[in-house]
Amino acid sequence: MKLNVMVVDDSAVMRAMVKKSLSLCGIELGEVVEAANGVEALEKLASSWVDLALIDVNMPKMNGEELLNHIREDEATVPLNVIVISTEGSETRISRLKSKGARFLRKPFSPENLGNQIREMLGETHGDGSGNQALPVSGPDF
Amino acid sequence: MVSATKLLVVGMADAKHSREPGQTLVTYALGSCIALVIYDPVAKVGGMLHAMLPQSSIDPAKAEVHPAVFVDTGVPLLFLESYKLGAKKERLVVKVAGGACTHGDPEKDMFQIGKRNVLMLKKLLWTNNVPLAASDVAGTESRTVFLDLETGRIRIRTPRGEHEL
Numbered sequence: 602m603k604l605n606v607m608v609v610d611d612s613a614v615m616r617a618m619v620k621k622s623l624s625l626c627g628i629e630l631g632e633v634v635e636a637a638n639g640v641e642a643l644e645k646l647a648s649s650w651v652d653l654a655l656i657d658v659n660m661p662k663m664n665g666e667e668l669l670n671h672i673r674e675d676e677a678t679v680p681l682n683v684i685v686i687s688t689e690g691s692e693t694r695i696s697r698l699k700s701k702g703a704r705f706l707r708k709p710f711s712p713e714n715l716g717n718q719i720r721e722m723l724g725e726t727h728g729d730g731s732g733n734q735a736l737p738v739s740g741p742d743f
Numbered sequence: 744m745v746s747a748t749k750l751l752v753v754g755m756a757d758a759k760h761s762r763e764p765g766q767t768l769v770t771y772a773l774g775s776c777i778a779l780v781i782y783d784p785v786a787k788v789g790g791m792l793h794a795m796l797p798q799s800s801i802d803p804a805k806a807e808v809h810p811a812v813f814v815d816t817g818v819p820l821l822f823l824e825s826y827k828l829g830a831k832k833e834r835l836v837v838k839v840a841g842g843a844c845t846h847g848d849p850e851k852d853m854f855q856i857g858k859r860n861v862l863m864l865k866k867l868l869w870t871n872n873v874p875l876a877a878s879d880v881a882g883t884e885s886r887t888v889f890l891d892l893e894t895g896r897i898r899i900r901t902p903r904g905e906h907e908l
Contacts, residue, residue, distance in 0.1 A: 604869075652869065676881035680862045723866075740799065740815045743822035743832075743871055 603631030604719070605650055609642045609668065610657040610686075619655055619686065619715075626716030639663025643671055646678055653719065656703075658687040658694075666694070669701050682722050686710065753778075753791045756812040758821050760790040761892055762828050768890040773841035775857035777814065777864060777880070778888040779821060780838045780908075782895040783830035789892045790830075792821040796856065797863035814863040822873075837873055838908050839864060840888050840899050842880040857881065877908050 608619045616635050623630055634649050636642035638660045646654075654672070658665040665685055672678045683703040689695060695705050706718050753759045753770040761768060770778050770793040779792040792811055799806035799813040810816035822832065842857035861880045868875055879886070879899055887900040888908075897908040 650874075679881070680858060680865065740819045740867070741823070743819040743873075 603629050605631040605634070605652045607634045607636060607642060607645065607649070607651045607654040607656075609636045609639065609654060609660070609665070611637050611660040612657075613637075615657065622710070622712040622715045623655075625712035626719070627712075628716055628719050639665065639668030639671070642668055646672070646681075651681065653682045653684065653722070655684050655686050655715075658685060658689050658698075666698060669698060669703055673701050684715075684718055684722070686715075753793050755793055756795050756809055756817075758790065758792040758811040758817055758824065760788065760821075760824050760828055762786060762788040764893045766892045768892065769887065771887045773886045773888065774843055775841070775860065777839055777841035777857075777860045778886075779818060779864060780840070780888065780890050780897055781821060781825055781830070781835045782890060782892075782897075783825070783834045784836065784895050785834050786829040786831070787892060787895075788825055788828045788830040789890050789895070790821050790825045791888070791890055792817045794818070794860065797859040814860050815867060818864060818867050822871075832873070835873070836876050836895060837868065838877045838897055839875065840879045840886050840897075840908060843882050843884055843886070879906075879908050 606623060608616045610616045610619065620633055623633065634645050634651060636645050640662045656665040656668055665687065669683060672681055672683065684706055685698050685703045686706045686708060688708045698705060704718055704722060706714060749766050751759055751761055751766055751768050753768055755776065759768060764787060768789055768791040770791055776793055776795045782789045794814045794817040795812050797814045799816045806813050806816045810820045842861040844857050884901045889898045898905055899908050
């Protein structure tokens with residue numbers, strides 16, 4: 602099954618790096634949507650089917666934390682899988698992001714780091730318990 | 744208005760299928776439960792699941808006897824049974840309704856059953872390569888869902904009125 606991903610970062614270079622990492626991390630990708638800030642991300646979330654959002658913290662107009670707040674407040678987006686990718690060093694802020702159901706990946710990161718985070722999120726592997734609690738899928742295929 | 748004789752009622756923790764033209768599948772009063780509705784417009788086969796809880800792991804024995812109680816066991820049942828009536832996976836139009844927080848305040852909904860039901864459903868559909876065509880989920884209102892087997896139209900009735908999904 603292909604994963605539709607939204608990459609939110611104000612740096613076009615960083616968005617390209619994240620996209621490259623996605624293509625290398627062994628995850629089957631569907632559509633990749635890009636946004637340069639939180640406002641643009643919310644607009645695109647309203648019109649796109651997104652399974653996972655990879656968001657930066659420090660962005661103009663609306664930062665990543667504000668974006669996460671909006672995502673969790675909107676009934677349509679509240680279950681969205683979110684990984685925050687940032688150089689953020691404040692443990693307080695990281696804890697706050699995690700308490701809102703986001704995973705955290707520190708820059709710089711490798712495609713393997715990203716792939717592992719995504720697989721843990723999807724319940725394919727077991728992580729350290731941080732971030733989103735994945736629901737294990739059982740029952741027969743259909 | 745649908746005559747009572749044409750209504751096929753899907754009870755709580757139940758799944759039903761039909762390919763009888765003119766019949767309407769209905770499930771009443773969804774709160775945090777979800778109704779998954781599938782319809783093959785070519786074979787005119789429709790199915791509806793009214794599932795209550797996300798995961799069968801909390802009571803595998805119950806899931807064995809009543810798989811439709813749980814999303815993770817009810818959803819495969821819904822699809823697999825529809826294939827027996829002639830539905831094809833690639834033609835199925837899949838829609839969901841329900842998953843509300845009927846306590847009124849989602850902040851106080853400690854177990855978040857509605858949200859978890861929807862989340863489990865999306866994960867199951869995703870892992871089985873099934874696109875979700877439409878959804879009317881969350882909120883605080885109770886929903887009653889109708890599927891017209893002739894047209895595939897789905898109507899949702901809430902205390903505020905009726906709309907199409």
